[in-house]
Amino acid sequence: MNFPTTCPHCGHTVQTEYLDSGIHDLTCPNCQQRWVLFIRKHRFEMLFDLGTRALLMGFAREAVSNFASALERCFEFYLKAALLERAASEHRDLLVVSRELDATWKLLVSQSERQLGAFAAVYFSRQGQAPDFLTPQSLQADFRNRVIHRGYLPREEEVDAYAARLFAIMNRLLEELGDAALQVTVLQEREYAAALDLLPGNVTAVFEEHPGMFRTRREQTNPPQLGSPASVPPTPRSAASSTPSPVLNDAAAFQTALRERGTLVAELFGKRKS
Numbered sequence: 001m002n003f004p005t006t007c008p009h010c011g012h013t014v015q016t017e018y019l020d021s022g023i024h025d026l027t028c029p030n031c032q033q034r035w036v037l038f039i040r041k042h043r044f045e046m047l048f049d050l051g052t053r054a055l056l057m058g059f060a061r062e063a064v065s066n067f068a069s070a071l072e073r074c075f076e077f078y079l080k081a082a083l084l085e086r087a088a089s090e091h092r093d094l095l096v097v098s099r100e101l102d103a104t105w106k107l108l109v110s111q112s113e114r115q116l117g118a119f120a121a122v123y124f125s126r127q128g129q130a131p132d133f134l135t136p137q138s139l140q141a142d143f144r145n146r147v148i149h150r151g152y153l154p155r156e157e158e159v160d161a162y163a164a165r166l167f168a169i170m171n172r173l174l175e176e177l178g179d180a181a182l183q184v185t186v187l188q189e190r191e192y193a194a195a196l197d198l199l200p201g202n203v204t205a206v207f208e209e210h211p212g213m214f215r216t217r218r219e220q221t222n223p224p225q226l227g228s229p230a231s232v233p234p235t236p237r238s239a240a241s242s243t244p245s246p247v248l249n250d251a252a253a254f255q256t257a258l259r260e261r262g263t264l265v266a267e268l269f270g271k272r273k274s
């Protein structure tokens with residue numbers, strides 16, 4: 001998947017391929033100078049944007065697998081954010097906790113049913129309520145399986161409805177996470193900072209935030225407190241559970257986001273490699 005970026009040395013527009021790490025080591029074909037581009041985006045955001053782009057370009061079937069993957073990665077995001085939030089509240093070293101968390105996740109990574117089980121337990125522990133959206137009906141699991149595993153060719157309106165459902169679930173999770181989402185963002189920033197440290201001094205680093213369908217929190221809503229810079233103060237449990245989940249009409253919420261941000265996503269990723 002390609003996107004355009006601008007050479008910081010000469011202003012030339014370069015099409016480059018999005019990399020899983022979010023870190024792109026680039027050399028300008030115009031001025032031959034090197035720079036490293038860091039994209040501030042989470043995996044689930046990227047996958048949902050790719051699905052949106054596919055949907056807007058008429059590739060309804062391809063969109064389904066991107067949306068489905070985005071949801072799974074959003075569950076992973078929630079789980080990690082919630083567990084890091086708890087570790088921060090216990091003043092534990094978040095880098096150590098993160099390594100332990102990665103080791104734990106490795107045990108689940110190849111089986112989505114295990115991931116779902118872990119997510120459900122963590123969700124219940126943090127929110128104090130059952131993840132009622134995890135039923136096969138709510139997740140439209142049958143539709144997903146027909147498309148992905150049985151070669152069903154879905155109509156665009158079916159994919160629209162599927163995307164709207166998943167969008168609503170993911171939005172709800174992000175709202176419930178609140179500032180806890182920053183825990184994962186801080187880790188990404190730390191990874192980027194470590195990569196930045198390894199670069200020779202003469203290489204320019206550029207950080208970009210791309211438009212996306214989600215607005216994952218990247219700044220604290222609470223005033224900063226003293227303590228480790230990597231530690232985001234946890235959301236008080238009472239605040240987390242007393243915030244009512246918004247009652248959304250899935251289709252309306254998705255269409256509003258598409259109008260506001262979908263075209264930006266399509267424009268960003270719409271061009272082919274030149």
Ligand SMILES: [Zn+2]
Nearest residue numbers: 007010028031
């Ligand atoms: Zn250049």
